[in-house]
Amino acid sequence: MNITPLRRLRRLRSSEVMRDLLRESHLLLNDLIHPIFIEEQIDQVVPISTLPGINRIPEGCLADEVKQLYALGIRYVMPFGISHTKDAQGSDTWNDNGLLARMVKTIKSAVPEMMVIPDICFCEYTDHGHCGVMQNNKVCNDITVENLVKQSVTAAKAGADMLAPSAMMDGQVKAIRLGLDAAGFQDVAILAHSAKFASSFYGPFRAAVDSELSGDRKGYQLVFWSSTTGHLTL
Numbered sequence: 032m033n034i035t036p037l038r039r040l041r042r043l044r045s046s047e048v049m050r051d052l053l054r055e056s057h058l059l060l061n062d063l064i065h066p067i068f069i070e071e072q073i074d075q076v077v078p079i080s081t082l083p084g085i086n087r088i089p090e091g092c093l094a095d096e097v098k099q100l101y102a103l104g105i106r107y108v109m110p111f112g113i114s115h116t117k118d119a120q121g122s123d124t125w126n127d128n129g130l131l132a133r134m135v136k137t138i139k140s141a142v143p144e145m146m147v148i149p150d151i152c153f154c155e156y157t158d159h160g161h162c163g164v165m166q167n168n169k170v171c172n173d174i175t176v177e178n179l180v181k182q183s184v185t186a187a188k189a190g191a192d193m194l195a196p197s198a199m200m201d202g203q204v205k206a207i208r209l210g211l212d213a214a215g216f217q218d219v220a221i222l223a224h225s226a227k228f229a230s231s232f233y234g235p236f237r238a239a240v241d242s243e244l245s246g247d248r249k250g251y252q253l254v255f256w257s258s259t260t261g262h263l264t265l
């Protein structure tokens with residue numbers, strides 16, 4: 032019996048040039064979104080100890096930072112604000128002159144071609160550090176969703192190209208889509224963080240944005256040992 036295979040798949044792996052020809056996955060600059068941490072009311076960069084090599088940038092340096100990033104070939108940025116104007120609701124996020132709106136305007140006027148995709152949440156802007164409005168020691172989903180819509184329309188009005196809601200509120204994407212459309216921003220896209228886990232992996236991020244959180248987010252983020260709590264029940 033002739034056991035010599037006719038189908039020798041390794042022929043397709045035989046050289047670098049052959050492997051390149053048949054490659055399915057590529058990781059290019061266009062696949063990456065660059066996060067920027069911008070703090071208001073500071074003059075010097077602040078190193079983020081939990082994210083070595085990453086700094087909080089003074090708001091006044093944002094335009095230059097974005098120009099440098101664009102010169103490096105980066106086309107997408109996700110600004111995170113470190114607010115000094117916190118309150119119980121995070122209302123600075125729907126102020127047309129608040130930090131979020133200012134960041135978006137500054138980036139778009141420095142480099143109009145840069146796609147701006149702001150994080151849409153409240154934890155950097157609330158004095159309690161949670162991702163929404165608190166009622167009876169819980170984040171109230173529906174009021175928070177209403178506020179997310181206000182924040183989203185404000186960001187769109189400032190010039191955001193795409194929005195990245197990360198609050199993990201039920202119904203947030205639909206509400207934001209309807210709110211954007213009703214305000215005339217049909218072309219502003221939504222990049223939803225569809226799965227966020229209540230995990231200690233967010234520790235470095237919390238330090239980066241100076242979140243005031245005490246307690247945890249287990250009531251609204253996914254249980255990290257069982258993602259089924261995120262999609263099995265209605």
Ligand SMILES: [Zn+2]
Pocket residue numbers: 152153154155161162197198
């Ligand atoms: Zn948040």
